[in-house]
Amino acid sequence: MDVSATVVVGVDGSPSSFDAVVVAAREAVLRGSALRIVHAFSRQLTKVPLGPSGVAQPEGVLDNEAQQTAEEAAARARLAQPGLEVTAAVVAGSPLSVLTDASQGAALVVVGTRGLGGVTGLLVGSVAVHLAAHAACPLLVARGRPAASGPLLLGVDGSDVGDAAVGWAFAEASLRGAELVALHAWNNWTGPVAVGPGVQMPPVYDLDTLRAEAERTLEAALAPWREQYPEVRVVPQLIQEYTRQALIEASEEAQLLVVGARGRGGFAGLLLGSVSQAILHHAACPVAVVRREQEPEHRYELE
Incomplete structure (x- = not known):
């Protein structure tokens, strides 16, 4: 395959970030690319008191620990994927700015879900959300x-913005030789829902009409990519359910969940709203977020 861009992974020394290194190493091998490990290091962020004495670590100790973190991450990547080209660097700055810069020209940037608190941690609520909005990949x-087993799960909302995620998901399914489950949750505001005291039932609509519209939306989103990736087996799924719940439940069987950065309906304001927070905190598999600017320009060419 002809995919030369580097996969970048951010590490901070936490178990979650080291887990991310293993995942990133596998992604690099899939793409035939190198792995770049980045440890963002800022003395202002890491000078915290240690123990009851309240004495901060000397600068030399902090520098050594940062370098050891990067080297340990590189060792784990090489152990997980022997023969993989791995580089590791300690870069001055905050994780937000360092990883955003590192994403330039990269095929993918990978982070974990938990870090070392609010000091250098790669947190879902900060670094991941920031990168989803600003990373160049x-x-x-x-x-x-x-x-890495099971189908690839794609959340489809039918928006122009969401089309980038659809194209990226097709490319990934082809690359992995995986089935693509394209899920569209169409009953976010209508139909029977559980209500409690003081909660009113939503207006009643023609559910047959809504279902037919949802079918057209899903097929329109998939059709052009089906033509470009005929080898990908696609399983369209229409679910009369709230978007977040449908995706979280379906992620139990998936190897990767792909969503767009913004959309309409249940995906509106994905990066900032409750849907994204629920997915990033509760999905049972890794989650990929793709923005409109990141729509694939070409398909992977497999040897």
């Missing part, structure tokens, strides 16, 4: 079940 958050 798709973001993969390594969480849940890391095993």
